[in-house]
Amino acid sequence: SYVLTQPPSVSVAPGQTARITCGGNNIGSKSVHWYQQKPGQAPVLVVYEDSDRPSGIPERFSGSNSGNTATLTISRVEAGDEADYYCQVWDSSSDHVVFGGGTKLTVL
Amino acid sequence: EVQLVESGGGLVQPGRSLRLSCTASGFTFGDYAMSWVRQAPDKGLEWVGFIRSKPYGGTTEYAASVKGRFTISRDDSRRIAYLQMNSLKTEDTAVYYCIRAPQTYSGNYYLTPWGQGTLVTVSS
Numbered sequence: 001s002y003v004l005t006q007p008p009s010v011s012v013a014p015g016q017t018a019r020i021t022c023g024g025n026n027i028g029s030k031s032v033h034w035y036q037q038k039p040g041q042a043p044v045l046v047v048y049e050d051s052d053r054p055s056g057i058p059e060r061f062s063g064s065n066s067g068n069t070a071t072l073t074i075s076r077v078e079a080g081d082e083a084d085y086y087c088q089v090w091d092s093s094s095d096h097v098v099f100g101g102g103t104k105l106t107v108l
Numbered sequence: 109e110v111q112l113v114e115s116g117g118g119l120v121q122p123g124r125s126l127r128l129s130c131t132a133s134g135f136t137f138g139d140y141a142m143s144w145v146r147q148a149p150d151k152g153l154e155w156v157g158f159i160r161s162k163p164y165g166g167t168t169e170y171a172a173s174v175k176g177r178f179t180i181s182r183d184d185s186r187r188i189a190y191l192q193m194n195s196l197k198t199e200d201t202a203v204y205y206c207i208r209a210p211q212t213y214s215g216n217y218y219l220t221p222w223g224q225g226t227l228v229t230v231s232s
Contacts, residue, residue, distance in 0.1 A: 001172075030216070031212055031214060031216040031218075033218040033219070035153075035219070037153075042205060042222040042223065042224055042225055043153065043205075043219075043222050044220075044221075044222070045218060045219065045220040045221070048212075048218045048220070049212055049216075049218070054220065084152075086152065086153050088218065088219065089216070090215075090216040090217045090218075092215065092216070095158075095169045096155065096169060096171065097143060097145075097155040097158065097217065097219070098155070099145075099152065099153045099154070099155060100152075101152050102152040102153065
């Protein structure tokens with residue numbers, strides 16, 4: 001089965017740029033989606049199809065995907081961005097949704 | 109406004125059954141696949157399963173951890189998706205989320221929006 005690997009944690013100071021990676025075998029050939037989950041809340045889609053933003057998501061959130069790594073980039077990080085972030089793909093070989101293990105973003 | 113509301117969670121003994129419901133509003137329910145995802149306490153997201161829309165066959169897919177025990181179904185006339193859980197185990201304890209699953213042009217699925225979740229606790 002397809003495996004997605006995320007770093008357990010990322011820390012960044014307010015106003016700086018956070019980059020959260022999602023590794024997978026030839027992930028660049030798949031569409032990657034990203035979710036933000038704040039404590040006690042349901043996840044929210046923040047980026048879909050590698051780099052598209054749903055309505056209402058700030059432009060500070062962007063995504064890229066190439067080779068074996070997809071990246072969620074959060075510019076000008078704010079305290080309110082502190083959350084867990086999950087990447088997700090659709091594995092067409094198994095017809096399964098696959099999630100990464102999640103990354104906890106801490107704003108210092 | 110697109111909204112999904114789960115119900116049916118609660119405390120259940122190991123080996124027993126439980127059925128969760130997901131009532132949808134704000135979109136054409138029959139046009140979308142629907143998915144269930146769970147999250148054990150202080151753990152990450154785990155995909156449970158998925159049901160395609162009727163135009164795509166209404167077929168289902170399941171994670172290996174629940175295949176043969178869980179069944180997803182849908183009633184498009186009532187705008188409800190169901191998760192029937194049989195032979196429950198303590199490791200099935202989690203918050204269960206219902207999510208709409210839009211399909212991209214390339215045939216991939218993503219998940220939005222998510223319901224608020226319903227807690228299922230399997231314990232004797």
